[in-house]
Amino acid sequence: MTSKLFDKGHPIGPLPKSPTGIGGLDEVLLGGLPTGRPSLFCGSAGCGKTLFAMMFLANGVTKYGENGVFMSFEEGESDLIANVASLGCDVEAMIAGGHMAIDQVRVEPAEIEESGEYDLEALFVRLGYAIDKVGAKRVVLDTIETLFSGFTDQSVLRAELRRLFSWLKTRGVTAIITGERGEGQLTRYGIEEYVSDCVVLLDNRVYDQVTTRRLRVVKYRGSAHGTNEYPFLIDDRGISVLPITSLGLEHKAVSEPVPTGVAGLDAMLGPGGFYRGSSILISGLAGTGKSTFSASFVEAACKRGQRCLYFAFEESPEQIVRNMRSAGIELGEHVKSGLLRFEAARPSLFGLEMHLARMNRDIEDFDPAAVVVDPISAFRGVDFEIHATLLRLADICKTRGATALFTSLSLAADHASEADRGVSSLMDTWISLTDVEASGERNRVLYVLKSRGMYHSNQVREYRLTDHGIELIEPYIGVEGVLTGSSRLAQEAREREEAQARRGTTESKRRDLERKRLTLERQINELRAELDAEEHEVALLVAEDEARETTFSADRAAMAVKRGVAK
């Protein structure tokens, strides 16, 4: 891992260095081991001293074109070859190709009688012969202190060791001497006294029944070096050391959105998704679908052709693939196409530092665009350690521009558990999943608790885990607040009924009015007819009167004529 801290203004000084090729160690050593000098690797049994030494030689051959000699005082050649073959390193081929020589020195005190003065010139001869044979630039002596059990005259032995180390210097080979950790001193026989240019201490510590391997550079004459304890990891892909403290806050901020894989959720976040390279926390109670959200996110990323790395701490990869298939999320094909990689491990398998080292190595190897850690709540340990681990992990992802999605199991509906873990401040976006229990059922709701640097909806949204993924349901927002599940349905039904009822009332009122109108109109018509009838009658009367008047006048005229008044 290239670290900003160490890169800055640190030219390879006057002291030439030979890179070990072991991931992370060269950063801690600021370039490598001192060229042409012996370095001491000490540690208790099972620390990986021999592996470090062997990888130093093997990398020398494969990466730096420097041949090597391995002088073993403990393991046989075939054992050594088999041990590193498990780390993917073909020493047999290197020996066949003349790039490496292994010389096993058997020290069997029972067979040897001492009579008079002697020295270890034969050891020098052997080593010199092997160095010349392959033209070695690198030498390993593993574990030279075994000699102390083979010879009784310790003063001779010490003088010879001192001579050996100065002889190694004059030969100009870069050497690793391994030593067993002793009581009160670095090595059992105090050989650090003779090898004093560079001392690396390996440690295998058990805390809470969990073992973590750590490494520390005790001294490095003539060079600065990383002074902390660094966790390291030995597995089928070799050794990697994690210079964790070298991370800084220098990552770039990108405003490009990454879809969440859930359409409704995208809409809740201003840019239409998470920011690329941001850290996202999805916290929620058991069964709220944290993994389903993660899987949706991963599937969406894979569909866009981006690589995803899924760290599973509770389920096996196959189980996740099967479970997600039931939610309509098909991860199997992405695993096959190589876009999606699962790394599953029980949290208790190693310590936090080891997990971190492993995850760091995997992230470096795979170079994913998205990383999922499901769930971070599975880590057990001291709070500040968990916090530190997650901080580093988030930093690692950020510096690489990978979007990191963490899930966390909340123990109660409140946020106390997350706050305790202190991760909230590390997260750019925090989506809280919870459930609402009402009217005899449990409904899932989510809300965006925070999302740095973007507008986000403050709406609590109900969602369903369907057989075609996660579905956000249009929120019911009414006078009675946000309702979910069947109470939302009931409320909606009630409202429909009310509307129906309202519509009914209006209709009858309208009909009443109509009826009234008809009645009134009828009355008006009747009155009008009455009026007409009266008018008619009056007209008749008038006509009659006129007729009568006419008749009367005629009669009177006739009468007058008759009486002779008229002419």
Added chain:
Amino acid sequence: MTDMEVGLGADPAREGYYNLRLYVAGQTPKSLAAIGNLKQICEEHLAGRYTIEVVDLLVSPQLAAGDQILAVPTLVRRLPPPIKRVIGNLSDTERVLVGLDIRPIGDRPL
């Protein structure tokens, strides 16, 4: 390259025959002392039934690894089996005799 120094009247087939090899590194005082001491012990205790082969590792370094030599001088009893080793300039005759498992012929149980 090795120097062969065969003892007088040596007969490899005989019982109690000793095949010895002395590894040295150069003509150092220790090497010379060891060669001298060994010859004297052999003449005294194994007269007529020994072979001494002196190997100079500066001349034949490839032999050091094969025979598992660490210290010089190293005396190796190659015959009779099992292989025995004595390191040092062989100044302590008693320890050489113990190391090579040599007893006077008369004491030999038959």
